[in-house]
Amino acid sequence: MTSVLTLAGVSKSFGAARALVDVDLEVHPHEVVAVVGDNGAGKSTLAAMLxxxxxxxxxxxxxxxxxxRLASPATARQRGIAAVFQELALCDNLDVVENLFLGHELEAGPFLDEVAMERQAWELLDQLAARVPSVRMPVSALSGGQRRTVAIxxxxxxxxxxxVLDEPTAALGIRQTAQVLxxxxxxxxxGHSVVLISHSTADVQAVADRIVVLRLGRVNGVFDADAATSEDLLAAITGAAPAAPRTRRPGAAPVEGGPR
Amino acid sequence: MCIVTEVRTDRVTPGSQTSLREANRARIVSAVQQRGSLTQVELAGTTGLSPATVSNIVKELSAAGVLHTAPSTRSGRRAQLVTLARSLGLVAGVHFGARSMRVALADASLRVISEERMPLAPDHRADVGLRRAAMLVEEMAASVEAGAGELLAVGIGVPAPVDVRTGTVSSAGLLRGWDGAEVGTELGATFGVPVGVDNDANLGALAEARLGAGAGYDPVVYLRVSHGVGGGIVLGGQLLRGRRGAAGEIGHVTIDENGPVCRCGNRGCLETFVGSHVLVGMLAGRGHLTLADVIAGALAGDAGCRRVVYDAGQHLGVAAANLCNIVDPEVVVVGGQLAEAGELLLDPMRTALEQRTLPSAAGPPQVLATSLGAWAEARGALVVALDLARDRGTLGVGV
Incomplete structure (x- = not known):
């Protein structure tokens, strides 16, 4: 199966800090790839790059x-990659419909097509089985989980x-975590591919097909989510276990420099 | 649900003296509690009491705040719908599956107030799971503005045999991470209310027999076909549990003496033919698949997925036929995730079952799909919790 999105030997430094070193990542269609790691492992840099x-x-x-070359978020979107970051970037004073369509409102002649936008908003939220009381409620009145749903x-x-979901369950209660998962x-x-970035191994194991562990900017193991135990993951996250042999699927892109 | 069948299952000749009034009251509360909501006419049919007696007792109990009546219609006629009053408190039902947990919160008339599903890791652990379940129940209770004392009892379903007397998982190796888990004791300490623990397929069987597709039939056999395969048998309204809760474990019935070794350590169990990892494994080379993908593929007409589901149905039919020849049920209800494939699964299952059951004047047992869907087991857990609350007298009425 060809991958939708591939990172091949990607590195990124901020001054002297090496955030990502020679990272490979593949995302196949219809797959949830989780990226886990400790604080400072490079997870958020990876998300920002995608x-x-x-x-x-x-x-x-x-x-x-x-x-x-994904020069800007707009280019990434054109290429079919959308991201939701930890800080969500919703406008608290606007309602759900206004937030969803902010910057690309539907128009009917010289006016905004409020009816079409509201209908599309409901359709989208229904498909996600999202529980939002009203699409005309200001976002400030929604719970943490509902706000995240709107951002998604x-x-x-x-x-x-x-x-790409960056820490979608951070700072959420158990019930909202359940809804997001x-x-x-x-x-x-x-049919979407999902890159799920998180530091909670329990959440990640619940929904992922494949789990990539980052440690200090390097890939420290790729696991099949059905076979990996939480001990395996923790060992790879903390560095207690050396990098596991990387499993590579047939048809994967050749990697510059090859595996270490 | 028709009244005639309800009469058959519940009718016991009621006492005729005024001293039996208390017993009649209890009978009415029990009937409302079991069905969730009933009209007064249906109550009369179910309990065998006269409509006038029912009307008097309902009036009396409504004034006492035990029952709640609301105008409704049945077959175009006006009727009084009777439910238990919400002030009687809440019960929680928790169902742990192989890959997800479902929590439902209901009032004393089994009206579901809030439900939540949470995906779980493969091979999840008892301690993590129970802690998450406890937090979820507390958060859900808080969201319906229930006070601390309103939770009356909790029912829990676990996908492994359970010794219901101690609330302990009694199998070894079937559910790694839950072996010997003292579920009842641990959650009892967290909530401070009675906790009932049972096998999830048993709970599904109880729910289907009381509230779902098996209502009005006896005996009822329930098969839960999901990541693993479980079964429950309801005889005369009671669950058949066996010595340590392993009765009805149809997933570990031998289909092929020389078959592959099962997770239980034996060979050729039904689960080695229809367990989710086996079904998914048959479609190797299509990337990482889940059971849901296989079902969706079959429903969308994918030939490979259809074949996998068809074969699973046949194997289930063979195993179910063996069980039917022993129990002779009126109905076999099929639930669990694979039941979402509908007739694609049930058709081959019926054929295999009919070929292998003893011919009877009544024809082969009916094979029906669950009518409670993915929530059957959680509903069963609610039923168990409510029964517990009633037995301990916390519902406010002795029954």
Whole structure:
């Protein structure tokens, strides 16, 4: 199976700090790839790179096997990659519909097509089985889980193929965590690929197909989620175990420099 | 649900003296509690009491705040719908599956107030799971503005045989991470209320027999076909549990004496033919698949997925036929995730079952799909919790 999105030997430094070193990542269609790691492992840098916020210093980003330069979030979106970050970037004073369509409102002649936007908003939220009391409620009145749902729904508007979720369950209660994890499963069954970035191994094991462990900017193991135990993951996250032999699927892109 | 069948299962000649009034009250509360909501006419049919007696007792109990009546219609006629009053408190039902947990919160009339599903890691552990379940129940209770004392009892379903007397998982090796887990004791200490623990397929069987597709039938056999395969048998309204809760474990019935070795350590169990990892494994080379992907593929017409589901149905039919020849049930209800494939699974299952059951004047047992869906086991857990609350007298009425 060809991958939708590939990072091949990607490195990124901020001054002397090496955030990512020679990282390989593959995302197949219809798959949830989890990226786990300790604080400072490079998870958020990776997310920002996939979303077009940062550009790699070296290495290549490939979409459908074709090298691309994700110069900005807009370019990434055009390529079918949408991201939801920890801080969500919702406007508290606007309602759900306004937030979803902010910047690309639907128009009917000289006016905004409120009816079409509201209908699309409901359709989208229904598909996600999201429990939002009203799409005309200001976002400030929603719970943490509902706000995250709105942010994810907004990422889905252009029907992206890859959705990058950066710490979607951080700072959520158990009930909202349950809702977000169920939502990730639903994204997968709708045919999206999901890159799920998290530091909670329990959450990640619940929904991921494959788990990539980052440690100090390097890939320290790729696990099949059905076979990996939480001990395996913790050992790879903390560095107690050396890098496991990397499992590579047939058809994977050749990697510059090869495996260490 | 038709009244005639309800009469058959529940009708016991009621006492005729006024001293039996207390017993009649209890009978009415029990009937409302079991069915969730009933009209007064249905109550009369179910309990065998006269409509006038029912009307009097309902009026009396409504005034006492035990029952709640609301105007409704049945077959175009006005009727009084009777439910238990919400002030009687809440019960929680928790169902642990192989890959997810479902929690439902209901009032004393089994009306579900809140439900939540949470995906779980493969081979999840008892301690993590129980802690998450406890937090989820507390958060859900808080969200319906229930006070601390309102939770009356909790029912828990676990996908392994359970010794219900101690609330302990009694199998070894079937559910790694849960072997010997003292579920009842641990959650009892957390909540401070009675906790009932049972095998999840048993709970599904109880729910289907009381509230779902098996209502009005006896005996009822329930098969839960999901990541693993479980079964429950309801005889005369009671669950058949056996010595340590392993009765009805149809997933470990031998299909092929020389078959592959099962997770239980034996060979050729039904689960080695229809367990989710086996079904998914048959479609190797298609990337990482889940059971849900296989079902979706079969429903969308994918030939490979259909074949996998078809074969699973046949194997289930063979195993179920063996069980039917022993129990002779009126109905076999099929639930669990694989039941979402509907007739694609049930058709081959019926055929295999009919070929292998003893011919009877009544025809082969009916094979029906669950009518409670993925929530059957959680509903069963609610039923167990409510029964517990009633037995301990915390519902406020002695029954």
């Amino acid at each position: 979303a077009g916020v940062h550009q790699p210093d070296s290495g290549a980003v490939l979409v459908d096997g074709e090298p691309v 729904a907004r990422a889905l508007l252009g029907d992206p193929r890859v959705v 169920t939502l990730v499963e639903r994204l997968r069954s709708r």
